[in-house]
Amino acid sequence: MSKADAEDFLEDMVNRKWLIYKDGYYYMGIRSITELMPYFKATYESNLNTCYLCKQILFHGKKCTNCETFFHLYCLKKFTMVCDPMKCPNCNTVISDVDLSGIQDDSTLAEEDTSKVKKSSRKVLRNKN
Ligand SMILES: [Zn+2]
Numbered sequence: 802m803s804k805a806d807a808e809d810f811l812e813d814m815v816n817r818k819w820l821i822y823k824d825g826y827y828y829m830g831i832r833s834i835t836e837l838m839p840y841f842k843a844t845y846e847s848n849l850n851t852c853y854l855c856k857q858i859l860f861h862g863k864k865c866t867n868c869e870t871f872f873h874l875y876c877l878k879k880f881t882m883v884c885d886p887m888k889c890p891n892c893n894t895v896i897s898d899v900d901l902s903g904i905q906d907d908s909t910l911a912e913e914d915t916s917k918v919k920k921s922s923r924k925v926l927r928n929k930n
């Protein structure tokens with residue numbers, strides 16, 4: 802399947818309300834995934850990416866830079882709870898440039914900000930006294 806063919810196919814899926822196109826990414830539509838899966842698998846299996854961790858079809862996720870393995874971000878997030886730093890589960894390459902914002906909380910950043918605020922507020926208190 803060429804890139805243009807793939808785009809035609811995805812556009813057709815959007816027209817049939819099977820996929821939703823938003824912000825440059827395709828999402829599964831309201832129509833059931835189970836209805837689509839056999840069709841996808843039979844026709845496009847070799848052209849579709851599947852998540853290495855949960856084996857489900859993936860439209861938007863993270864690709865390992867070393868071995869071309871794909872993962873859902875949330876699967877990768879779950880995986881890092883047992884494996885830190887974040888590594889490709891297939892080839893053990895450390896994955897550093899993944900954006901888990903919205904999935905991960907930035908507690909480190911928040912702490913830095915708080916300490917800055919504390920220092921300046923101390924100054925203000927001293928001036929008052
Ligand atoms: Zn997954």
Ligand SMILES: [Zn+2]
Binds near residue numbers: 866867894
């Ligand atoms: Zn890898």
